[in-house]
Amino acid sequence: MSRIAYVNGRYVPHRQASVHVEDRGYQFADGVYEVVPVVDDLLVDEEPHLDRLDRSLRELRIAWPIRRAALKIAMREVLRRNYFQHGIIYIQMTRGVARRDHPFPKLAQPAVVITAARRPRPGAAMMEDGVKVISVPDIRWGRCDIKTVSLLPNVLAKQQAREAGAYEAWLVDEDGNVTEGGSSNAWIVTREGELVTRPSGHEILSGITRRSVLQLVREEGLDFVERPFSLEEAKRAREAFVTSATSYVTPVVEIDEAVVGNGKPGSIAQKLYAAYRGYMTGAGATR
Ligand code: PDD
Numbered sequence: 001m002s003r004i005a006y007v008n009g010r011y012v013p014h015r016q017a018s019v020h021v022e023d024r025g026y027q028f029a030d031g032v033y034e035v036v037p038v039v040d041d042l043l044v045d046e047e048p049h050l051d052r053l054d055r056s057l058r059e060l061r062i063a064w065p066i067r068r069a070a071l072k073i074a075m076r077e078v079l080r081r082n083y084f085q086h087g088i089i090y091i092q093m094t095r096g097v098a099r100r101d102h103p104f105p106k107l108a109q110p111a112v113v114i115t116a117a118r119r120p121r122p123g124a125a126m127m128e129d130g131v132k133v134i135s136v137p138d139i140r141w142g143r144c145d146i147k148t149v150s151l152l153p154n155v156l157a158k159q160q161a162r163e164a165g166a167y168e169a170w171l172v173d174e175d176g177n178v179t180e181g182g183s184s185n186a187w188i189v190t191r192e193g194e195l196v197t198r199p200s201g202h203e204i205l206s207g208i209t210r211r212s213v214l215q216l217v218r219e220e221g222l223d224f225v226e227r228p229f230s231l232e233e234a235k236r237a238r239e240a241f242v243t244s245a246t247s248y249v250t251p252v253v254e255i256d257e258a259v260v261g262n263g264k265p266g267s268i269a270q271k272l273y274a275a276y277r278g279y280m281t282g283a284g285a286t287r
Contacts, residue, residue: 004081006074006114008065011081014115023111024095028102029150031094031111032056035245038079038087039121042285044245046072048208053091056147062095065110074114084118088246092149122248127273130253130265131167133242135231136160138171138179138203145202157182168242170231170255177228179203184244185210188229188237189268195224209243209276212284216275222268231255239266248280249273 003014025031034053037044050068057064066074075089092113098105140153157169161182168181178186179198185207187197195217200206217224234240235258241251249272251265260266 003116004078005116006078006112008111008113011077017113017115019094019111019113020097022100023097024105024108025092025111025149026094027100028095029148030060030062031092031149032060032062032147033090033092033149034147036075036089036091037245037248037280038084038089038116039280039285041079041085042281042287043075043079043089044280044284045208045212046075046286048211049245052147052206052208053093057093059143059146060095060148061104062093062110065093065096065112071112071114078114078116082116082118084116086121087117087119090115090117094149119246122246122250126167126250128265130251130260130263131242132165132254133168133170133181133240133252134161134164134166135172135178135256136169138173140171143202144179144204145200145206147205154182166254167250168247168252170234172231173203175228176230176232178231178234180205180207181242181244184242184247184250186234187241187243188234189239189266190229190233191236191238193223193238195222195268196229197224197226198228199226207243207245209245209248212279213243213249213272213276216272216279220271220275235260237261239269241266241269241272243276249276 005014005017007017034049036049094111096108096111098108136157161169171179235255238261240260251269
């Protein structure tokens, strides 16, 4: 079955889906994106993802290229035309096509692309055995809260992780604290049993999965605190895990060469994964 993409108002075969060479997303990374999970044909956390998209656009002063209601219809149409049950919807919006000049163009029409990709659910082995992460210096800019397509430091970090046989790279700031993963948020459970994740701010992307998992944490009545934690504290932790639209809640069992806890996924990570799985097809889902 051939894939279909949405490009500025048209549904086109994925192979022919293209934008102009002078699109500012291509030339300046002048654009933003969202990844919305699809589980059992349902969109997960659609509204919070679109709210964050709205915020990213506002921060960069890019106008919506399409009305929000029309975008929601197009997302569903892309999903319908791609025939799959599990995967992601990818939305990208850029400042549009203009003669190359750094400041904002006066006349460019912002551009929108929607693609859909089939993805298997995160494998059972990953959830049962946990994954390994490595640490790398966080060399990104000062506005990591904006979900821009400017992802070069993340790309380099994730490549380094792949070459090390790790699932994710944890980015470490100048104070030795973990900011987040290359494409996920980072969490630990300390030896004292405190669940910790870094607070939202300019240094991290305020993850939608993070937000939903925090809500489940409250519902489960678990102790938690939002504060920075150091790489050293993470290595000594009882548990660690990452959250994202594509990893859900994935337990971490090794950080660099340090084994986390007893080397097996921790009970809090497992409990939150189970709760989030229910949430994805329950309270978090829209059709
Ligand atoms: N990435 N931090 C970064 C740097 C991310 O790129 C992501 C998501 C997250 C988690 O956010 P959310 O829970 O909203 O997915 C945190 C997506 C999945 C990506 O770039 O593919």
